């Protein structure tokens with residue numbers, strides 16, 4: 001059997017008639033940018049998060065950059081961010097003109113260390129914090145939010161991996177200034193291309209985001225500030241709306257697959273499945289096991305059996321060359337440095353068949369102890 005880490009072909013096969021009808025409809029009316037489907041998608045997306053406003057943009061990265069800029073974060077500012085994430089969580093800070101301050105993670109959930117974030121906020125060392133809900137599980141903001149409010153520190157949630165996740169029943173976006181999502185094809189709801197959105201409950205922020213995504217245009221051919229050209233194409237909005245309707249079923253399927261992987265790993269006892277924090281609904285965007293020193297050995301074992309795996313993430317962000325001389329770290333980074341050597345991600349997408357999941361579980365069980 002050959003099991004890819006991820007494939008989009010099966011999803012398209014299932015949704016093809018609806019997707020093609022959406023394309024035909026948008027291409028026929030011809031408003032391929034700023035079409036009515038974009039506004040409809042924004043309304044539906046905001047409703048999904050239980051928030052009043054969503055501003056669709058060209059990518060998840062742009063969502064982060066524009067959110068920081070709209071909040072007034074730029075040159076001379078410092079922004080705290082985890083060292084365990086996709087590069088965009090931190091490169092967005094540089095693109096907004098500010099400096100990332102990397103923090104270490106705790107070893108169980110892979111989230112930024114709360115104590116380090118609180119210290120940076122309370123010491124006035126950062127003007128904003130990017131909270132990454134890594135792998136699809138939300139981070140607790142109940143202590144960070146009041147500390148940030150007291151200090152005038154902005155919070156941006158990077159929910160690129162956490163669409164459909166909740167914490168005590170609440171979606172991302174309710175304990176921050178702005179929340180960013182990504183519709184990269186590899187995310188739980190993916191466009192046929194790039195896409196992203198910023199969610200907020202602040203109408204003034206919504207207005208500024210809408211200007212910043214299109215040249216600072218304030219209407220009537222007046223441009224009030226230097227902006228980007230970062231639009232979600234109408235056809236992408238139309239197709240994303242179709243996919244959003246599948247979100248609950250797709251999440252349920254990923255959770256069922258995760259439960260079977262969990263059982264296979266728990267039967268062994270020497271490989272730790274992803275831990276779920278009390279109160280959290282994990283969307284299992286990524287299924288990240290903590291293997292330990294035999295990580296590479298297990299990856300080869302699975303590869304020999306036709307099962308693709310990957311590592312999230314291979315290198316801590318504070319060690320990436322692009323940030324050299326353009327970032328700071330909050331103390332030593334021992335946990336993330338060790339963790340990236342121990343983790344391995346299994347294939348995780350809703351179209352995996354039961355036979356494929358069983359096959360992966362069997363290969364995990366057969367890996368010599």
Ligand SMILES: *Cc1c(COP(=O)(O)O)cnc(C)c1O
Pocket residue numbers: 059060061062085086088089132158160161182183184194195196
């Ligand atoms: C994917 C991702 C992004 C960037 O989103 P794009 O749409 O690819 O630009 C940012 N942060 C995290 C955590 C991501 O996983």
